[in-house]
Amino acid sequence: MFARSNLQISFSVEANSIEMMRHLAMSEGYLTFLTPFDIAFESRMGRLVYVLVREFQSDTQQLMLIGGRRNISDFASVFVENTRAVMRDMTD
Numbered sequence: 001m002f003a004r005s006n007l008q009i010s011f012s013v014e015a016n017s018i019e020m021m022r023h024l025a026m027s028e029g030y031l032t033f034l035t036p037f038d039i040a041f042e043s044r045m046g047r048l049v050y051v052l053v054r055e056f057q058s059d060t061q062q063l064m065l066i067g068g069r070r071n072i073s074d075f076a077s078v079f080v081e082n083t084r085a086v087m088r089d090m091t092d
Contacts, residue, residue: 022048036090 013030015021021032022039026047033053042048065072065080072080 037087040086040090 013020013024018034018038021034022042024030025032025034025039026042034050036043036050039048039050043050065076067076
């Protein structure tokens with residue numbers, strides 16, 4: 001993608017902290033690879049913009065909640081439903 005655009009980039013930071021990557025992306029001269037969910041607040045505030053990378057579009061990720069008991073609690077069930085609603089709203 002960068003080669004086709006004649007962009008010269010250098011990798012200067014490698015991290016697994018979403019918070020750190022968000023802050024770097026809001027700084028001048030940095031970009032990062034995050035999901036729309038990772039930058040939802042900053043996107044609504046106009047601080048970050050999500051740009052879809054078509055080459056990654058076919059890779060589907062799954063979100064799983066794993067617990068120690070067979071049946072989840074009422075609290076966990078409400079959490080799951082609210083999380084689904086938020087994620088569904090973000091993809092619309």
